Amino acid sequence: MLSFSCLIAFLLHLLLFATAPMASIMIGQMGLSHAEFGMVYSASMFSLILFRIPWGLIADRIGYLWTLKIALPIAAASALARAFAPSYPMLLASQFILGLGLASVMPCLPLIIKEWSAGRPLGLATGIYISGFAVGNATALGVTPLLLEIMDWRYVLFFCGGLAVVMGILWWGWAKSSMKSTPDSKPGQFKKVFKNPLVWILLLLMSAAMGGYDTLATWMPKVLEMKKIDKALASLLPLGFFLAGPVVGWISDRFPNRNYTIILLGLLAAASTMGINYAPFPFLLFCLFLSGFTTIGVLTITLALAAEQENFSSSIGTVVGLISSLGNVGPLVMPVVFGLLIDLTGSFHASVFFVAALSGITFILGGRVSTRNS
DSSP: OHHHHHHHHHHHHHHHHTTGGGHHHHHHHHTOOHHHHHHHHHHHHHHHHHHHHHHHHHHHHHOHHHHHHHHHHHHHHHHHHHHTOSSHHHHHHHHHHHHHHHTTHHHHHHHHHHHHTTTSOSHHHHHHHHHHHHHHHHHHHHHHHHHHTTSOHHHHHHHHHHHHHHHHHHHHHHOOOOOOOOTTOOHHHHHHHHHOHHHHHHHHHHHHHHHHHHHHHHHHHHHHHHTTSOGGGGGHHHHHHHHHHHHHHHHHHHOSOTHHHHHHHHHHHHHHHHHHHHOOTTHHHHHHHHHHHHHHHHHHHHHHHHHHOGGGTTOHHHHHHHHHHHTTHHHHHHHHHHHHHHHHHSSSHHHHHHHHHHHHHHHHHHHHHHTTTO
16 A cells, blocks of 8 residues: 555656656647647646646545545546547646646555554655656656657557556555545634644645755746756756655654754755755765755655654644645746746846745744644
8 A cells, every 4th residue: 555655656756757758749739839839738737736636635535445445536537538638628637627637646655654554653655746746757858868769749648548547447446545534524623723833834844845846947947058067967856756766764763753853954955955056076976966855855844744644643734735736836936937037136146045045934934843842
């Protein structure tokens, strides 16, 4: 069951990012503008944000087993449908429905590890499934171009959809859970979660972590190009992403008071991100790696904290649905501000400083008060 959590995380990012290497081909064949192609990804992201909270409420009510039995077939059907969408509006519709199904993933994964970690600290288990996101992202960006050399883009998407079908079949055939549903849960439970100060601290940490990483990942090829350095070195960011989950998760399990770990990661995140501006080569490479490592490290601890809190025991799905949904404000806003600062200043230095300051300060302040409110 713990392996399912990693595989489902892998599937989420594989399906979401498989279209990224197809930009030029899809723009040419479907007659799209760059903005219209951008909407292909945004359509699924919009539904992810919209439906994570409802899926979290459902997962707490009927359990993650049946929630994913409903959601994975939706994701699989839409993933197959988008491969042969006859028009741009149909492609957007299939992407939106894909996001609807995949929105269930984040609320359900902490419930899986909560049940199957046998009472042990959840940092390492959380980190392992988070590494699944990194592998899915890397596979989508690295393997898809190779497949496009031997087959049409629609068949590549069909192949990815086939993997989603296999995952759905495996889940229906082998997944199990003894977690009891709570059909008597009331709307007041959501209000209680909404008013809990720890939820808002976790929300700020998640927004800064996802926003910081996504912003750097989006703009780092351009920044390296402006520094006259090989853009491919931006891949050190996702390498940090991949290692951060299990390493930080393992470390955090050894230190019950995790606020100190978050504060340390905040200091390192600020320093390493600022190093992108000023560190000479090859120290710049270490700064790139450490920036990805620290931001995703904070994300790992944030999700582990949400799953471990006893006062969240009957509402983990709701909590994670809330913080992962509203937490996407960071990834939506920060990349835009990064680009705006480049337009205003003509350089990337102010933009990098903005990410370093916002992420570092949020992590440090969040670490100082997270344990106090847990």
